[in-house]
Amino acid sequence: MITAEEWRPLLERLERARGVLLTTHQNPDGDGIGSMLALWHHLRRRGARVAAHCIDPVPRIYRFLAGSEAVGCGPWDDPGFDTIISLDCGARGRLAQPERFFAGRTLINIDHHRSNKRFGDLNFVDSDYCATGVMVHGLIAADGGAVTREIAEAVYVALVTDTGSFRYRGVTAAIHRLAAELVEAGVDPARVASAVYASNSRARMRLLTEVLATLRYEHEGRSAWLVVTREAYRRTGADVEDTEGLIDLAASVEGVEVAVMIRPHGSGGDDWKVSFRSRGRVQVGELAAAMGGGGHPDAAGCLCVGTLEEVTARVRARLTPLLAG
Template sequence: MNSLYPETDWSSLCRAVRESSRIVLTTHRNPDGDGIGSQIALFHGLRLLGKPVQMHNRDGVPRIYRFLAGSEQIGQGQWPEASAAGDLVICLDSGSQQRLGLSASFFDGARVANIDHHLSNTRFGDYVVVDPRYCATGAMVFDFLLAMKIPVNAEIAQALYTSLLTDTCGFRLASVDASVHRLAADLVECGASPWDISMHVYESRRLASMRLLGLCLESLELHDGGRSAWLAVTADMYRETGADVEDTEGLIDYARSIDGVEVAVLIRADESEHGSWKISFRGKSHADVGKLASSLGGGGHPHAAGCRMQGDLEKVRDHLRQAVRRLLANEGS
């Protein structure tokens, strides 16, 4: 197996891992397949190295990723005071330390490592490896394991394939090239099961999620001459269908798939905070939604990004429409 980017410098982080006595792995709040897959893969890898390691996130593991071996060992919530702190905290797939959603005590007395592929990453931490060339943080973990000379077993391969599959929208984004497909093939040879992963990720929806999909699609609007598509999920929709935030996974792809649409927007109510909205963007063609999200205090990639906003839904939507209109005008000029 070959590294995707052999020139990436992992030396400082390799040394930090070897010198550490207790490692904690964490990823961003409301974790996705890349965050969870990267975390679990690195967990298994470091255990093969004989390192004491644990996993802890602010939020729980989404249902569709609980099939991954080791997911049951991920702690949830704020850092438990009685738990032994790590001397090295490795943050995965998080563009900023704030996005982890954890209190400062989580990092007390620890060195912090930051492994991420988002261009908008704030470069926090003592050991920073941020490289937007990678299609997923899981691909970075693969290269890191090679640098550490840790073998990729079936459990690691299953988790990393999940990272690749989900963060490339099923290998459909512009970040997917021949090297990504070669990596996917390597992972299958190491024991990953594309069928099993795809069944859990894409073919295990709850009935409540299908009902939410119906209501969400009723909100569909096209603007900017059909170049932007808009969807919304409100708190009332959650209550009516019995769905939750996990059931919004993939909804934005319906808007993005419409012929002629260059920017898709999903405005989603935050279940835990009234008046707070999670905004997801997807881009096609030359529309750089990463720049759009950054201008709104968020971040991401050129074709997949997001941010958070506060306030009345209509005011939030109007503000976003102006921002999207400017983006499309600039792209067309």
């Protein structure tokens, strides 16, 4: 874990910064958005010039968070900001910003992924944390900041989403104590659960019907596979945000050890995002890393190029030895 003293170089850099830009990875999730907003609230309160920005917009399910309306999206180029803090992003390329975004700026990398490439000028990377939001909580404490309700709610969203609602490995008594502290600071768990897990659009439900029709089992029922296609998006009116959580349905099936979901990535016809979930025996973070991606032992992903059939075969070849025996 990162101590208050170890956070000191970052805090000293913030004292000198003309402007601080907070950002996270493309297709941001709850940890990326929650981490970014928690730190945004803290830095604004201490009088810093700070902005939050991501190449992609804040997903609908996280727009209930205070400050989410201030998060910009798309390419960024403002000469008034000399410091970038990347949150929850394992590789610089996943920020998906043009090269001019980084030129002449100090890049600070805060992340909890074991596969992080340590791409910053300053790197704060520790895979012992279950969420980057928990790291930000520690940073705020090191800076002597109070945890307001807005900060607590952002950290809670990061925590609950990146632990699979406290289901993944690495969830300790300390994590539950932190969750309790956040509730005491004003978080309403029912409000968060309703926004994140119970606000399905009709388009998402149509997509769910189509995607579940692709469900198949391999490895004598130990793996479950789902496929999303661009045609499914067009037919249902859904988008990539609507795929959130679908893989967890496949992973919940009795006897399944690993779930795989393959969906389109970007605008390229042969670009695919492969997501993995594990019930514990197989470390899918290592599987994803072997395919150029990364993540956590129980939840990970990678990008692949090829036809759907080629990508499926490539994943199957990597997964089969892990499920043998």
